[in-house]
Amino acid sequence: MISRSGTGGPGRLVLIFALSVLLPSLSLAALAWRSVEKERRALLAERRSGLQRAAILIRRELIGSVEKMRAEEEERPYYQYEPFFFDANSVGFGLNYVKSPISDTPPSPLIEGYFQLNPIGEVQSPNDPLGAIQSANEPLAQSSEGGVSVEGERAAPGDGPAQSGPHDEEQPEQPHIASEQEDTSRTPARDDRAAQQRDRQIVAQSGRTRRAKENFERNFLPQIKREQQVLPRNGKGQFLGISDRNREQRVSKKSVVANLDARTNAGQMLEGQIVRIADDDANQEEEIDVVASPFLLKSAPDGGVLAYRYVDIPNLNGAFGIKSPFLRFVQGFTLDTAYVTGPLFTDIRARYLDVPGGRAALVPENATPPSGEIVLEESLPPLPGYRLIVTDDDPTWVANRVREQAALFAVVAGGLLLVITAGLVFSIRTVRAELGLARRKSDFVSAVTHELRTPLTGIKMYADMLKEGWVRDEATRSEYVGFMAEETDRLARLVNRVLDFARTEQGNRPVSSMDLEEPIRDVERDFGPFIDEKGFALEVDLRDRRKVLADPDAVKQILLNLLENAVKYARDAEDRRITLSTRADGAHTVLSVADHGPGVPEGERQRIFSDFYRTGEELTRETTGAGIGLALVKRLAEGIGGAVEIRENQGGGAVFRVLLRTA
Amino acid sequence: MRSLLVVEDEPAVARGLKDAFEFRGFTVTVAVDGDAALDTARDGRFDAIILDIMLPKRSGFEVMETLRAEGDTTPTIMLTARGEEEDRVRGLMAGADDYVLKPFSITELVARVQANLRRRDMDRAPPVELEFDNVAVDLNRQVVTRDGAPEDLPSLETELLKYLIRHQDRVVSRKELLETVWEYPSADGVETRTVDNYVVRLRQKVEPDPENPRVVLTVRGKGYRFGWERR
Incomplete structure (x- = not known):
């Protein structure tokens, strides 16, 4: 059996495999890992920056919206916040009540409801569906201490003068708060319109306004009252009402006369404007200065945001030209936080937050932050009490993407590895096959050389001995001549076989229907003596046969080679029988040559039909030959449409079966 | 042969x-x-x-x-x-x-x-002149000089010594000596005491102390070996 490896043994194969597959694989894995790690860092950075960018944009947009609304409100004249009234003591002028134009519908969805708190502690909410003025029946001091609920103290609509009540008695100089019923200057048509308007207002704003009012009363009123408490309250202060007609005129002529820096009593800086309003009415012409602070924002402990400002009217001319004391209002509105944190925020968030798994929320200060990994948390100046929190709700997003990419890399690398391995295996097999063939060819040349030289050596040697007279006697001389003849036959057989092999091309040969008996008998006749000489007995059994499609010369060559092979390899067998038989088997007729030699190992049964293949090591081979006999048998069998196979002979030995097509 | x-x-x-x-x-x-x-x-x-x-x-x-x-x-x-x-x-x-x-x-x-x-x-040809302590051997002249006194060395003993020196790397059997030195065609059945007798004579001639051989050594059961080593 040939044991030499064409690639130098398993050690070198392992080395080649390591160099060709493992090293590239490890390099590939390292590159893939580096790439994946780089991708992971990039994805993480991109995700974080995306969330932070979205947070900045959301914050900016949100602040911008609120600031814009606040700026617009800054421009709103103070008197639009209040339902103007005349002091009850302002005799002779009637009690005009003018409803604020913004009392119907807040101009911004951010604004939930307006309010005004006058110096005497009365809360005026223009958005009150009833349009009434709320009276704080209790003194301000009590309000600040007890958190007075204004709800239950509100004057019923149409109560009119009854609103004064005990409060009026204790403080008769308090300005009387007028109601519509007291507005005697109104025409009936105008009353109807006002009533209709009021009804619509009730329907449209009842829920929202009530909520705003409740929020204001609950969260801010006590606080504002506390601040207002320190205002210079002048119970005798009078406020000169301005008629509807005149007001319109005055508005058209108002002018900013100076900027004013002032401070609230709480020390808060007020940057306001002095607005001079000229009354064109010849009879009522007068000027007042109004100082309005910017809106201040304040959050309530349990929610809600209040925007409020101070409005100061120093040197107010009272009735009959009497200067009234300094007058201060607190007016403003509550922010519709439900809207800000709801639809507005949702809209902004939808526009900027496009990172999958990212979440932005407006969360009250004392509320639990949302779950998830917090990426950014910031307060919002226009929304005191609220934080903008951006979270990463899917921290595994990057890991999942990286895992997907790693899986992709693994699949690609695996495929590549598979291809490399397959290519390598294919290459190695090809190289080994080529090396094997080259080696077999080399062995063939060597074997043929040996097979040719050996009989030639005998012939030449005996010829030399005869020529030199190195012969003891005549019997020996005859013996030498016999040796020379044998060696010559041997040489001739070898030459003929090599020539047959060289002439026999692979491919189909012309076939005809024939009986196997004739070529078998020819072989028996020609080769029988040689078999006998070698001490074998040839048994022929042709009883089970049919006509086959074959070439008689091919069949004879096949048999000669198989019989010579049997003689060669069964030379040491005890059972010296060689059986040549036929058997009809369906579409085939099997021509068998069986011997009782050592047989052929399972692993070599295919290879022994290869060109130039010989079992065993060349240098220690115990049989002669060039490795072409069985290859020739295979070529011939296939050339006539048949096949050859080898099986184990029962009782030991080998059976060569040639399958021929039955005619 | x-x-x-x-x-x-x-x-x-x-x-x-x-x-x-x-x-x-x-x-x-x-x-x-x-x-x-x-x-x-x-x-x-x-x-x-x-x-x-x-x-x-x-x-x-x-x-x-x-x-x-x-x-x-x-x-x-x-x-x-x-x-x-x-x-x-x-x-x-x-x-x-x-x-x-x-x-x-x-x-x-x-x-x-x-x-x-x-x-x-x-x-493997031995040197012409050998010296074993007080004994000098001239193989060409076939003369042995012991303590300055020359003495002839017979041809057979000379050839025996030469053969042993030529094959000093191994033991030489008596049979081999008979076939080579004595040139018997086949030593089978020949009395090997002949070899022993000649070895005794050779020792008498060339050994510094014939009672304690150092030149021709006996390998029991196998034959003889040239064994001289200068001390």
Whole structure:
């Protein structure tokens, strides 16, 4: 059996495999890992920056919206916040009540409801569906201490003068708060319109306004009252009402006369404007200065945001030209936080937050932050009490993407590895096959050389001995001549076989229907003596046969080679029988040559039909030959449409079966 | 008579070699595979070996390497049908003394064997003058001088001493001595006491102290060995 490896043994194969597959694989894995790690860092950075960018944009947009609304409100004249009234003591002028134009519908969805708190502690909410003025029946001091609920103290609509009540008695100089019923200057048509308007207002704003009012009363009123408490309250202060007609005129002529820096009593800086309003009415012409602070924002402990400002009217001319004391209002509105944190925020968030798994929320200060990994948390100046929190709700997003990419890399690398391995295996097999063939060819040349030289050596040697007279006697001389003849036959057989092999091309040969008996008998006749000489007995059994499609010369060559092979390899067998038989088997007729030699190992049964293949090591081979006999048998069998196979002979030995097509 | 081991698995070739060399006066032994070649070479005493390379069981290269590794210096001629340079080099490197390619001229082969034997004999030729302490031996003149007193050394004793010196690397059997020194065609059945008697005479002549031999040593049951070592 040939044991030499064409690639130098398993050690070198392992080395080649390591160099060709493992090293590239490890390099590939390292590159893939580096790439994946780089991708992971990039994805993480991109995700974080995306969330932070979205947070900045959301914050900016949100602040911008609120600031814009606040700026617009800054421009709103103070008197639009209040339902103007005349002091009850302002005799002779009637009690005009003018409803604020913004009392119907807040101009911004951010604004939930307006309010005004006058110096005497009365809360005026223009958005009150009833349009009434709320009276704080209790003194301000009590309000600040007890958190007075204004709800239950509100004057019923149409109560009119009854609103004064005990409060009026204790403080008769308090300005009387007028109601519509007291507005005697109104025409009936105008009353109807006002009533209709009021009804619509009730329907449209009842829920929202009530909520705003409740929020204001609950969260801010006590606080504002506390601040207002320190205002210079002048119970005798009078406020000169301005008629509807005149007001319109005055508005058209108002002018900013100076900027004013002032401070609230709480020390808060007020940057306001002095607005001079000229009354064109010849009879009522007068000027007042109004100082309005910017809106201040304040959050309530349990929610809600209040925007409020101070409005100061120093040197107010009272009735009959009497200067009234300094007058201060607190007016403003509550922010519709439900809207800000709801639809507005949702809209902004939808526009900027496009990172999958990212979440932005407006969360009250004392509320639990949302779950998830917090990426950014910031307060919002226009929304005191609220934080903008951006979270990463899917921290595994990057890991999942990286895992997907790693899986992709693994699949690609695996495929590549598979291809490399397959290519390598294919290459190695090809190289080994080529090396094997080259080696077999080399062995063939060597074997043929040996097979040719050996009989030639005998012939030449005996010829030399005869020529030199190195012969003891005549019997020996005859013996030498016999040796020379044998060696010559041997040489001739070898030459003929090599020539047959060289002439026999692979491919189909012309076939005809024939009986196997004739070529078998020819072989028996020609080769029988040689078999006998070698001490074998040839048994022929042709009883089970049919006509086959074959070439008689091919069949004879096949048999000669198989019989010579049997003689060669069964030379040491005890059972010296060689059986040549036929058997009809369906579409085939099997021509068998069986011997009782050592047989052929399972692993070599295919290879022994290869060109130039010989079992065993060349240098220690115990049989002669060039490795072409069985290859020739295979070529011939296939050339006539048949096949050859080898099986184990029962009782030991080998059976060569040639399958021929039955005619 | 020279002895020859022919290692050849081809019966016709082996037979021709055996006949040819025997005709030329050699004693020929044939081995047909590598294992038999090693066994025969180890057991027997051969003046030369003709060794085929392609042999069953063990190649000629392997046989050659093994013999040389074991210290066998018998002249060996490799005989083979493999004529590639690589094979010739390998054979010579394994220890072969010559390399003859098949088919060969039998007369040339015999001549090459004899040439190798001559070369070996010359290599092993003992020096002309020897000195064993107070004993000086002149092999050419066949004179032994002990303590300044010269004495003749007979031819047979001289040849016996020469043979032992020539094969001082091994034990030489009595049978071998009879066949080589005495040139008996076959020593089978010959009384080996003859050798012992001559060895006694030789010791009397050349040993500084014949009672305690140091030149010709007896190897019990096997034969004799030249054993002189200067102290």
